[in-house]
Amino acid sequence: MGLIDCLFIADDRNLAIFEHVVNSPAPTFQYVKDRLNSMRKDDFEDSGSSKSVFDNLEPVLDIDANWRVAWTKLDAVYVIVAGETFPEYTEVVSDNEDDEEEDADDATEQKQTVTISRTVSDLQYLQFLTDFGTVVKSFLNGAVLSPAKVELNAHNLLLILQEMLDASFPYLTDLNQLQELLPSNSIFNKIISTTKQIQGTASSSINSLAQGSSLLHASSSASSLASNNFQKGVLPASCIYEKSGNEIPWRKVNVKHTQNEMLVDLVERISWIVPASKSPKPAYGASTYYNLGLSAKKNKPVLATIDGTVYFNSSLSGVPTIQLVLNLNRHDLGVPSFHRCVDTGIWSSNPGVVQFIPPDDKFTLMKYKINLLETESPVNIWNYMGLVDVELIGGLGVERNEFEIKLQAKLLNTVKFIEDLKVEIHVPKDHTVRGLRITHGDLQSRNSVQEWVFDKMLPTGINCTFRGQLLRSGGDPSTFKPDFVTVSYSNKGSVPSLIKVDSMKIISGGSTNVKPYKGVKYVTQTNNIMHR
Known part of the structure; x- marks a missing residue:
């Protein structure tokens, strides 16, 4: 029984493009997809549909009495993990060893049964999926994870999972440690390229002998070199076959x-x-x-x-x-x-x-x-x-059908400019804004939202005023004022x-x-x- 017994990567057509079983027995991707499909509220067409089976589903859910599934979308693919559901409570039986030593002649064993909770937080699944996505993106040099990219780097994904999971539980999830333990993608490409060249220039029998001889020679040379280095006090570098001994897992060694x-x-x-x-x-x-x-x-x-x-x-x-x-x-x-x-x-x-x-x-x-x-x-x-203060006042003008937005950019020696300043004016339904007087900036309409937009870099220490009124759908002035205004900006210093x-x-x-x-x-x- 483990937290993560298998991992799948699927495309947007609900087809598995990568599978890795950590512990058996584990559900198949087809079984997981069928169970998720049955839990959807809307109709779902099979692999020919452009709609994913994961739409409108919770990120962590039990698909039956035995299996729990968690998923996340990583670029253009879906990453799914499945593990056995844990019982809510577990009974632990402990022997009273002290009493047994004192009363050795007493044949009756004193045992105590304690019931403890074994609930698993959903965050454990989501955290692993987040860490897995970070590691994979790093090993792929930040490339967008597409189905073709997953198939091309299946060997890398397999090695990453071998280190990140141990006995169906997350083990090494720190990026620095994994970078020490796993070879880079360029090394893999060089090995594959060299292997293809050898296979293309020699017959299978001679190639087998040559490879056997070279492997024995390389193994002997590597063992001799490692032995000499160890005797000289030089520790071998981390490799994929041994866990990192770094006491500070978040920091690389020999930086x-x-x-x-x-x-x-x-x-x-x-x-x-x-x-x-x-x-x-x-x-x-x-x-x-x-x-x-x-x-x-x-x-x-x-x-x-x-x-x-x-x-x-x-x-x-x-x-x-x-x-x-x-x-x-x-x-x-x-x-x-x-x-x-x-x-x-x-x-x-x-x-x-x-x-x-x-x-x-x-x-x-x-x-x-x-x-x-x-x-x-x-x-x-x-x-x-x-540094920016705003005030919204309504009921102005002779007929009290005007409003005013006052904005103040405070003066501070360490700040020269207010960046990307804008004020969104939210109005009642079927109303629009008409600007009467504007001291700075301009009134713009974007996606049915009225915005008071300023220059990219607005100097500090100035006061700005927007005087306007609301118009009904027919163009007549309204006594209403905006429901509210929202302000967004940034500054450095x-x-x-x-x-x-x-x-x-x-x-x-x-x-x-x-x-x-x-x-x-x-x-x-x-x-x-x-x-x-």
């Missing part, structure tokens, strides 16, 4: 770089939902077109969160231990999600200090979430809303939480002769900013 550098990208995505403001009293004789400032009194948002991600790009020789110190700006990040290379004990005792041995590439070091509405210390949440990197240094390991280059980049992005 060397001519230019050492470590780069940090701190990216935060803001989400805001601000309720509607009360319409102001009409002020006759004054033009609000020249009143570009936002209202001093603002409604408290019903949602105010910041999702942060710290990316780290390491190009360092050796096995360095890095200490990254963050200035949290009085924010309580709770328990962030860390990469497994991070020493979480140091963070627990000293929040803001991240100590780790990095992988040799760009990776996600940590993720965190800040809920500004649940902060214990009193803070002004408007200080953490980002700051993050809304004002979290900063105080220091970044190598505290042990690494190259002592080379001073690494250090770089930090701050990026703000929008996730969902809505003003009603």
Whole structure:
């Protein structure tokens, strides 16, 4: 009984193009497809149909009382795994050995039966499928996985699965370890090409003798070389027939770089939902077109969160231990999600200090979430809303059938431009927007959505105003105002939480002769900013 007893890869015509049985007995692809077909709610035509059997199905499901199936789409193919279903509870019988030693003459054995749960999380299947897809894409140099590509690289897929699975359970899933254990695709191509040349230039009998002699000679030479290296204290390189002994599986062994550098990208995505403001009293004789400032009194948002991600790009020789110190700006990040290379004990005792041995590439070091509405210390949440502030006001004009969107791009020394700024205007059904006065940008219609679009790079420190009104389907003005507006933009040089990197240094390991280059980049992005 295992988590993954077989793996299939199918095309969009529901035909199997790769099969690998990890443990017998295992269901066939035809049986799995038939069971999935019977579970679909809509009609399904067989392999001649362009509709996949996996459409409208859950990613993990039991196809019968014995088998559980999980699937995912990877580029142009479907990857399916199947394993036996685990019983919900299992009885474990334990012998009381201490009592047996004390009462050796007592023939009655004291046994205790305990019932334990054996539930398996669906995330285990989905995580393996994700890891498998990452590894396969890496070994194929990022190529799009098509049915033809799968058939051409079936030998690579087989070797990958031999290492990733052990006794029907995920074993080695780290990309760095697998790259050490498995030969590259270029080596396979060279072996296959050489073999074809030998077969084409010699007869089968002579070729058999020649191959036998060369294999014996190569085996003898390899054994002699390995023995000599071992006696000299030189450890053999990792190969496919032995598991990697690397104590740091996420980092390659013997990493060397001519230019050492470590780069940090701190990216935060803001989400805001601000309720509607009360319409102001009409002020006759004054033009609000020249009143570009936002209202001093603002409604408290019903949602105010910041999702942060710290990316780290390491190009360092050796096995360095890095200490990254963050200035949290009085924010309580709770328990962030860390990469497994991070020493979480140091963070627990000293929040803001991240100590780790990095992988040799760009990776996600940590993720965190800040809920500004649940902060214990009193803070002004408007200080953490980002550089763009928006306000929607309705009921303007003499007949109170106009609305106004005010936008303010705050001035900050570290930020020069606001990038890709746009405001989507969501209106009631059968209504359109007519622009009356616009200080910056232009009103555009895309996919039935009205957008107030600005230049690609908008300077900071300016106020923008859009004055308009809603028109009914017949063209008559309406007293309604837009239901809400959404804002999207990005900027470099700051993050809304004002979290900063105080220091970044190598505290042990690494190259002592080379001073690494250090770089930090701050990026703000929008996730969902809505003003009603």
